[in-house]
Amino acid sequence: MNRLRSLRLRLVLIVVALLAVVAAVIGVVSVVVLQSYLVGQVDNSVRSAVQRATHGPGDGDGPGGGFVLGQGEGTVIALVQGGAVVSSGYLDADGRQQTLTDTAQAAILDLAADGRPHTVDLDGSLGEYRMIAVLSTSRTTALVTGLPLSGVQGTVGQLGTIFGLVALAGLALAAIAATLTVSAALRPLRRVAQTAATVAELPxxxxxxxxxxxxxxxxxxxxxxxxxxxxxxxxxxxxxxxxxxxxxxxxxxxxxxxxxxxxxxxxxxxxxxxxxxxxxxxxxxxxxxxxxxxxxxxxxxxxxxxxxxxxxxxxxxxxxxxLEQEDVDLSLIVVESVGDAHAAGPDHEWELDLPDEPIVVTGDEARLRQVVVNLLANARVHTPAGTTVRTSLAAGVDGAVTVRVADDGPGIAPAVRETLFERFARADASRARATGSTGLGLAIVRGVVEAHGGTVGVESRPGETVFTVTLPPAHAGLAPAPDSTPDGMTTGAVPARA
Ligand SMILES: Nc1ncnc2c1ncn2[C@@H]1O[C@H](COP(=O)(O)OP(=O)(O)OP(=O)(O)O)[C@@H](O)[C@H]1O
Ligand SMILES: [Mg+2]
CATH class of the missing domain: 1.10.287.130 (Signal transduction histidine kinase, dimerisation/phosphotransfer (DHp) domain)
Known part of the structure; x- marks a missing residue:
């Protein structure tokens, strides 16, 4: 996709991605540090609870029926003897002693009696606990004491949520700010590109x-x-x-x-x-x-x-x-030129197709005559005797005038087809020299027609060659001269080449 390649989008994405990485690192580190700090605090409380449980009322080998009394809410205490929990309980929110479920007791039995705090997942509503198991002096009984981690988890969870939300909002703001800044920074570049594009369109x-x-x-x-x-x-x-x-x-x-x-x-x-x-x-x-x-x-x-x-x-x-800008009777030019061509090439058939009304264009009579003369000369010189040359003149709906010179000769040699309207374009240079052909005729045709704001085209195949000249309607205005520098050229009318 093109949009993905835009510098602006890439810069914004990079900024947002970097910010996201930084925010994630800060968030994770804060959560981990806070969690270990809070767990450490719970561990200290558990140790105090162990103290209270072992040195509290009752003998050293085990507290009696109300052994969790005097402890904090949620405190779990259990006595393990011979691989089984002999007595266990915890304080609920109302301060009443509750018994542990079987699964919770089984989890307690897995605990190592090393006097160090461990995390144990007690079943049901109790959740995760930090627990310490200590052996009695007789080493037959283990006293297990634990405090819930739910408070720690709640705090850590809340911090994580707040941090996540703040980070998301920050990223959104950063994305907007980055888009605006980068756009502003790239605007001059767009103007530079605009300048280059404008120049590229100049001829x-x-x-x-x-x-x-x-x-x-x-x-x-x-x-x-x-x-x-x-x-x-x-x-x-x-x-x-x-x-x-x-x-x-x-x-x-x-x-x-x-x-x-x-x-x-x-x-x-x-x-x-x-x-x-x-x-x-x-x-x-x-x-x-x-x-x-x-x-x-x-x-x-x-x-x-x-x-x-x-x-x-x-x-x-x-x-x-x-150019001269006069009314030129194109019909007259065509009639006279075809007459001259007939005189010069009596072995060709010359046909003429004119509308009833004379057709008039605005331009330079001598040069327009030369266009017709050059096209007729080509149809005469470059085709064998007996060729029919049909010249027609017509005005289109929009007033544009079309001159067609068609012959049924052999067609234009492929060698010159590409460069037909260029200077010194001739099919056979060595033969051409003998016939007096120089290859400037069609270059002149095109030059004159374009100077009048018209176009010239050709279609050719063996048996049919058609040159079509289209000129703008009378007084349509000549093509504006793109270069009207005053030149120091010698002046003098160019005589028609008839
Ligand atoms: N009606 C046509 N039939 C076949 N070939 C043509 C025809 N008109 C032009 N050509 C080819 O196009 C070439 C270029 O024509 P162009 O009028 O520019 O030069 P030229 O006739 O050779 O020389 P010039 O017109 O300057 O005396 C010619 O040499 C000829 O090979
Ligand atoms: Mg010619």
């Missing part, structure tokens, strides 16, 4: 995290154990906070570098492409080989431009830059 793995949670000042007193834990946790939080800030700064640096580099590369790439095209066009009598090489330079420059644009867009998405 520390992304963005600009500022850990401003700290253990309260009053729980960081280094003179107490809990205070030291609290202070150590605060130091740890500061260190982690600094480390995260450093990490963030270096990430930002890399991001800026990628963005700047991509941006800077666009112009020379455009020049390479432009000059090769110009040369090819204006020099009609170029040898075929040169013409071919110029064509290669041109297509590679186009490919590199696309890669650079993708990297720039990803870097910008990473730094959570504000």
């Amino acid at each position: 520390l793995d992304r963005g600009d995290v500022d850990i401003d949670v700290r253990v309260p000042e009053k729980d960081t007193d280094p003179r107490t154990e809990v205070g030291r834990v609290g202070a150590a946790l605060n130091r740890l939080l500061s260190t982690v906070g600094t480390a995260l800030a450093v990490r963030k700064a270096s990430e930002d640096k890399v991001r800026h570098f990628v963005a700047d580099a991509s941006h800077e590369l666009r112009t020379p790439l455009a020049s390479i492409r432009g000059y090769s095209e110009l040369t090819r066009r204006t020099q009609p009598d170029l040898p075929d080989e040169v013409r071919h090489n110029l064509g290669r330079i041109e297509s590679e420059a186009i490919r590199m431009t696309k890669l650079v644009e993708d990297l720039l867009l990803l870097a910008r998405l990473d730094s959570h830059r504000e």
Whole structure:
């Protein structure tokens, strides 16, 4: 059980158990000491009674019929001769002499005649006795004298009861006091644990995290154990906070570098492409080989431009830059993109499923267009000729908009299934290089969709691959940028990649 492991319960149990042991030891010792003291007193009285019985009226060999007279209440006197009780009796509460029962007499016969007190259990209402047996001068007769232990037992019993009750009450009080004290002592620890739990819930793995949670000042007193834990946790939080800030700064640096580099590369790439095209066009009598090489330079420059644009867009998405927030006619984007895809891939079947009313969302038109274009490009590039690609657009009851791109191609290769939406995730890297695939398309899809507060999912098996993009309804508000640090990145609209 979990409760048994709690420190509070354990401490309380330990305190109560220790107290119980101490109380038990004190109680037992007191009872034993008191009992032996009281029994000693009874023994002295018995000895006096022996004196009175042997030196009282009558001869030395045995008192006559009224031999217990003159003794105290309860006193038992017996004469033993030849292994049998010849005369016996005791005084009852009214001072009258009573005879002993047979069992009591038998118990008396077992007594050793050594003149020392022994405890004898007499039968019936008499109970336990301290008895002394002395031999007469002729050594034929033994005189047995005894006094009851009932008084001693009553006193000892009462002491034991009182002690037990007081001990129980004390234990109950101690348990309550210990619970309160321990709870109070552990309360700071609970606050420290609360702080740690709060920090554990912070999304520390992304963005600009500022850990401003700290253990309260009053729980960081280094003179107490809990205070030291609290202070150590605060130091740890500061260190982690600094480390995260450093990490963030270096990430930002890399991001800026990628963005700047991509941006800077666009112009020379455009020049390479432009000059090769110009040369090819204006020099009609170029040898075929040169013409071919110029064509290669041109297509590679186009490919590199696309890669650079993708990297720039990803870097910008990473730094959570504000998106445009305009009304975007998604129906139009889908119609145009499918038309372009048809032109680029005439060997595929292109189907379109649109609602009658145009569907409008709030967001960045160029980037949303790129989402659709990337999904259609995948359905074209990664499937064989003859594949049917069905694009559908629908608005849900809650206004959320769904774009589905489904194809009946071979499905997504298992090798990339896990990392599909990550950067540079490609099924076959060596083949991909030949086809100009870089593996950034779906990373961009996810980045853009999530920046719009939407989700993207995929289901794929041979013969059916479906990408589903869900976007929030128009004017639902874009996902709040968790990190809106002003960045020093180069600005400029990102052109759509159509
Ligand atoms: N419709 C699909 N059918 C089969 N495989 C797909 C499909 N869409 C994506 N894939 C697989 O997922 C991988 C990643 O796709 P992604 O769009 O991210 O990169 P890419 O298409 O290879 O390159 P890029 O889009 O940057 O030119 C692809 O390489 C391909 O193996
Ligand atoms: Mg792609």
